[in-house]
Amino acid sequence: MGKMATRESYGKALAEFGSDERIVVFDADLSKSTYTVTFKKVFPERHFNMGIAEGNMMSVAAGMATTGKICFASTFAIFAAERALEQVRNSIGYPHLNVKVCATHAGITVGEDGASHQCVEDLAIMRAIPGMTVVQPCDGASTRAAIKAAIDTYGPFYVRLGRLAVENVYGEYGDEIPFTIGKANLLRNGKDVTIIATGLMVQQSLAAAKILEAEGVTARVLDMHTIKPIDREAIVAASRETGAVVTAEEHNILGGLGGAVAEVLSEEAPCVLRRVGVRDLFGQSGKPQALIELYGLTPEDVAAAARSAVAAK
Amino acid sequence: MNKETETRLKLYAVRMRKLILEGIYRAQSGHPGGSLSCTDILAYLYGEKMRVNPEKPEDPDRDHFVLSKGHCAPALYSALALRGFFAPDELDGLRSCGSMLQGHPCMSHIPGVDMSTGSLGQGIATAVGMAMAGKLDNKTYRVFSVLGDGELQEGEVWEASMAAAHYKLDNLTAFVDFNGLQIDGPNETVMGLGSIPDKFRAFGWHVIEIDGHSFPEIEAAVTEAEGVKGQPTMIIAHTHKGMGVSFMKDQAGWHGAAPNTEQYETAIAELNAVLSALEV
Numbered sequence A: 001m002g003k004m005a006t007r008e009s010y011g012k013a014l015a016e017f018g019s020d021e022r023i024v025v026f027d028a029d030l031s032k033s034t035y036t037v038t039f040k041k042v043f044p045e046r047h048f049n050m051g052i053a054e055g056n057m058m059s060v061a062a063g064m065a066t067t068g069k070i071c072f073a074s075t076f077a078i079f080a081a082e083r084a085l086e087q088v089r090n091s092i093g094y095p096h097l098n099v100k101v102c103a104t105h106a107g108i109t110v111g112e113d114g115a116s117h118q119c120v121e122d123l124a125i126m127r128a129i130p131g132m133t134v135v136q137p138c139d140g141a142s143t144r145a146a147i148k149a150a151i152d153t154y155g156p157f158y159v160r161l162g163r164l165a166v167e168n169v170y171g172e173y174g175d176e177i178p179f180t181i182g183k184a185n186l187l188r189n190g191k192d193v194t195i196i197a198t199g200l201m202v203q204q205s206l207a208a209a210k211i212l213e214a215e216g217v218t219a220r221v222l223d224m225h226t227i228k229p230i231d232r233e234a235i236v237a238a239s240r241e242t243g244a245v246v247t248a249e250e251h252n253i254l255g256g257l258g259g260a261v262a263e264v265l266s267e268e269a270p271c272v273l274r275r276v277g278v279r280d281l282f283g284q285s286g287k288p289q290a291l292i293e294l295y296g297l298t299p300e301d302v303a304a305a306a307r308s309a310v311a312a313k
Numbered sequence B: 001m002n003k004e005t006e007t008r009l010k011l012y013a014v015r016m017r018k019l020i021l022e023g024i025y026r027a028q029s030g031h032p033g034g035s036l037s038c039t040d041i042l043a044y045l046y047g048e049k050m051r052v053n054p055e056k057p058e059d060p061d062r063d064h065f066v067l068s069k070g071h072c073a074p075a076l077y078s079a080l081a082l083r084g085f086f087a088p089d090e091l092d093g094l095r096s097c098g099s100m101l102q103g104h105p106c107m108s109h110i111p112g113v114d115m116s117t118g119s120l121g122q123g124i125a126t127a128v129g130m131a132m133a134g135k136l137d138n139k140t141y142r143v144f145s146v147l148g149d150g151e152l153q154e155g156e157v158w159e160a161s162m163a164a165a166h167y168k169l170d171n172l173t174a175f176v177d178f179n180g181l182q183i184d185g186p187n188e189t190v191m192g193l194g195s196i197p198d199k200f201r202a203f204g205w206h207v208i209e210i211d212g213h214s215f216p217e218i219e220a221a222v223t224e225a226e227g228v229k230g231q232p233t234m235i236i237a238h239t240h241k242g243m244g245v246s247f248m249k250d251q252a253g254w255h256g257a258a259p260n261t262e263q264y265e266t267a268i269a270e271l272n273a274v275l276s277a278l279e280v
């Protein structure tokens, strides 16, 4: 299985679909890290480096979007979703403009840079902006599909991307895969518990399902690539058909995927729920794998949550 | 500045540079370029100027420092270690799991770090807050801060600058580490800064331009700033990114890259040569 960081696939997708002249890309002095440089190499006249000024970048992108452009604005998640939050909310969200905020380096697997750069709040924040579509692909093929969907769907998007190279789930970058905004992808069926995962926790959850299978527990695994609008139908079906749900995200357990799933379950189909994620803590410096272990995001952690959920049914 | 002091500071700086490179090499991660460009400024502040006490890192009367360009944490850590705030071998754990030396300065865990930074543009604003508190409480402490030139692109820097002049913060002395480079290349290609001295003058600051690798010039500027009344001072320090390591000097590519073993050994050999020349 191949490996590629979703940020790298993002750059490839921009370059692949960039012949659409409505597309304009903005960056804030991080174009090699966000991979918007891949687009810049092919379409330099439609790539704008705005310097280290993320708030301004978002408002400029909003202004350009009012003229009919499809604007992509990229920086690290911490600066896109938090430094520039109010610009995203008031200049992009409120007027419902066609700006795709594509944020890389989300979560703790940023690694050595530490807590100041590890964004574990963005899903919760972006989800709370009315009209914002929030997407987190888990591999190269789904990143390509997410960017294609963002281009084809009018309105503000927040696309959450990672720094770390991750294993392919759907195939190679470029493979056509089923991908509909707001529709979870069923990756594995099971009857005892459903693991609803997003981002690199999809890979961890598939591995967890294998661990569980060896113990005689069959787990359904859903790739919840769209956090908003959330796939209510798939969540309700998970509750009714498997009776226990585990959420898995590289994000604070408050307000993100776990929060969104809990809202749907408690309103429509209550069942046992366990949330795997960062347990309301800031990150810290370290190698990504060491942090995955320290913060409880390994396949074994997901499997343990599933066991606990099944036992509590 | 007498020769003896200058030699002592040069030694402090070369030892800092060695620690910076050791830490980044071991972590295989970090920002050597900008750490090496502000080393001499930090060597002067911690090796000579600032009234700080490693035995009492939170002394309310101490001089305060904010590394607004927080990615250059290894420069701050090495300056603090040599001043006695913690053992220099703490840098061995730089950026690794469980070490107190986080990738960016963290005031909750590291003795001597006065402010957590890492998000560019915010540090200078927090330094303004510290200087305002000094005025409010009639303290004699001074507040120092170091900014990157790329960092000046953040609007918050100018909001903070306006506030510093408005509140007549003559107890605040800041430096721009003017190395001309940021991540995506030279400042002028990424987002032109125009005349930095003119901009700060227009914002009401007293402005001094110096060679940021000359200890006598750094000292003269800091002393001049102390004599200025009713205005904050910005020292525009002309520097070289990667200063002290020949192959890193003025190279944007060394902004955030760690040396491999061969590069590390070459760099340390260069610094050792400087060290032994100074030691005789």
Ligand SMILES: Cc1ncc(C[n+]2csc(CCOP(=O)(O)OP(=O)(O)O)c2C)c(N)n1
Binding pocket: A028, A029, A030, A052, A079, A083, B033, B034, B035, B037, B069, B071, B118, B119, B120, B121, B147, B148, B149, B150, B151, B152, B177, B179, B181, B182, B183, B241, B255
């Ligand atoms: C708000 C914010 N945006 C982006 C970054 C990522 N970043 C880290 S260093 C850097 C370039 C800094 O350039 P400069 O200020 O010139 O620093 P120096 O050359 O002294 O290293 C960037 C964009 C950040 N740390 N904070």
Ligand SMILES: [Mg+2]
Binding pocket: B034, B148, B149, B150, B177, B178, B179, B180, B181, B182
């Ligand atoms: Mg610079």
